[in-house]
Amino acid sequence: MxxxxxxxxxxxxxxxxxxxxxxxxxxxxxxxxxxxxxxxxxxxxxxxxxxxxxxxxxxxxxxxxxxxxxxxxxxxxxxxxxxxxxxxxxxxxxxxxxxxxxxxxxxxxxxxxxxxxxxxxxxxxxxxxxxxxxxxxxxxxxxxxxxxxxxxxxxxxxxxxxxxxxxxxxxxxxxxxxxxxxxxxxxxxxxxxxxxxxxxxxxxxxxxxxxLGRVEDNQMVHVQLINKKITDRAVKMLMQKVGIADYAEAESLLLANGSVKKAMDQFNMNLQK
Structure with a gap:
């Protein structure tokens, strides 16, 4: 056949x-x-x-x-x-x-x-x-x-x-x-x-x-910041998720932590201090 x-x-x-x-x-x-x-x-x-x-x-x-x-x-x-x-x-x-x-x-x-x-x-x-x-x-x-x-x-x-x-x-x-x-x-x-x-x-x-927990809601919170487009998307994602209104502040926090998820965790830790 x-x-x-x-x-x-x-x-x-x-x-x-x-x-x-x-x-x-x-x-x-x-x-x-x-x-x-x-x-x-x-x-x-x-x-x-x-x-x-x-x-x-x-x-x-x-x-x-x-x-x-x-x-x-x-x-x-x-x-x-x-x-x-x-x-x-x-x-x-x-x-x-x-x-x-x-x-x-x-x-x-x-x-x-x-x-x-x-x-x-x-x-x-x-x-x-x-x-x-x-x-x-x-x-x-x-x-x-x-x-x-x-x-x-x-x-x-x-x-x-x-x-x-x-x-x-x-x-x-x-x-x-x-x-x-x-x-x-x-x-x-x-x-x-x-x-x-x-x-x-x-x-x-x-x-x-x-x-495996690599997505939250419908977003790539662990995406690698490999170019300007992805970094810009990640900054806006972080702003939306934690309520930061200032783009530069969110960008600084993101780049210091390397991912949206890590930046979110750091932001929440800072709030608890």
């Missing part, structure tokens, strides 16, 4: 279509992605709870992937320390071919059955951690070999795949099978599969960070 992600596109003779026709059909196909994710929210919630529990207990999350899904996971890992102020190394990515060769898109490395586990060993992965395999097909050897080895070493595993009953899902404690159907261009899983993966990464990391 042909995997769903490899089944022929439902749209024929794309080369004969106008720009308007192509953009409409791609947009319509993308519109089905959130419905596919909605169907797997119960499984996704279990995975998120497992990740949260591991991180609260001092463990780490490892995204493990190849191809488009792996590269999208890199974006999530890069942005989390800035957005939520977590230490680097809590959320990690193990990418086929290595992050240092990201832009080369070395797709052939996904066929290496042993490399994923070898890279995890280099990171000293252990039973405190959780490893999340990413594979549109659900059969990628790089991911499959690593998850099999994790199972043998009592390391908790999850996966995000786009075909049902895959071999990778069978080796995941928390499988999430989001079925987005055939792509507009047959087999091009950078499209709907990639869109679903990006949305799911956002859901996972944001929900986990909220559960």
């Amino acid at each position: 042909v995997p769903i992600t490899e089944q022929p596109s439902q749209h024929r003779h794309l080369e004969n279509k106008s720009i308007k026709e192509i953009t409409e059909l791609i947009n319509n196909e993308n519109g089905t992605v959130t419905g596919a994710i909605e169907k797997v929210l119960p499984q996704l919630n279990k995975l998120i709870q497992a990740i949260t529990d591991k991180l609260k207990a001092g463990g780490r999350l490892f995204y493990l992937g190849a191809g488009s899904g792996g590269r999208l996971a890199v974006l999530d890992v890069i942005e989390l320390p800035t957005t939520f102020g977590i230490e680097k190394g809590i959320v990690n990515i193990v990418l086929a071919g290595g992050i240092e060769r990201l832009i080369e898109a070395r797709e052939e490395m996904e066929d290496n059955y042993n490399e994923g586990w070898e890279k995890l060993l280099q990171e000293e992965v252990n039973s405190k951690d959780i490893v999340l395999g990413i594979s549109a097909s659900g059969t990628t050897p790089f991911v499959l070999g690593a998850l099999e080895a994790c199972r043998k070493n009592n390391i908790t595993t999850g996966c995000i795949v786009s075909n049902p009953d895959s071999s990778i899902s069978q080796h995941a404690d928390y499988p999430v099978e989001v079925i987005t159907g055939p792509e507009v261009i047959t087999g091009s899983t950078r499209m709907k599969c990639g869109t679903a993966q990006k949305i799911i990464f956002d859901i996972i990391s944001t929900t986990v960070m909220i559960q």
Whole structure:
């Protein structure tokens, strides 16, 4: 049986279509992605709870992937320390071919059955951690070999795949099978599969960070002050939260403490003196 992600596109003779026709059909196909994710929210919630529990207990999350899904996971890992102020190394990515060769898109490395586990060993992965395999097909050897080895070493595993009953899902404690159907261009899983993966990464990391107390109300109170735009936003956030009317005073307090949360705590301590 042909995997769903490899089944022929439902749209024929794309080369004969106008720009308007192509953009409409791609947009319509993308519109089905959130419905596919909605169907797997119960499984996704279990995975998120497992990740949260591991991180609260001092463990780490490892995204493990190849191809488009792996590269999208890199974006999530890069942005989390800035957005939520977590230490680097809590959320990690193990990418086929290595992050240092990201832009080369070395797709052939996904066929290496042993490399994923070898890279995890280099990171000293252990039973405190959780490893999340990413594979549109659900059969990628790089991911499959690593998850099999994790199972043998009592390391908790999850996966995000786009075909049902895959071999990778069978080796995941928390499988999430989001079925987005055939792509507009047959087999091009950078499209709907990639869109679903990006949305799911956002859901996972944001929900986990909220559960870890890195968000208050709906605001990034631990955001790193890496540029003027973010610093300005943080100053205004601090003014609103503690009632400081003077911008310069709030800015001084913020910069002295390094984050909105720490500045809030310092402000409240000063009030108690």
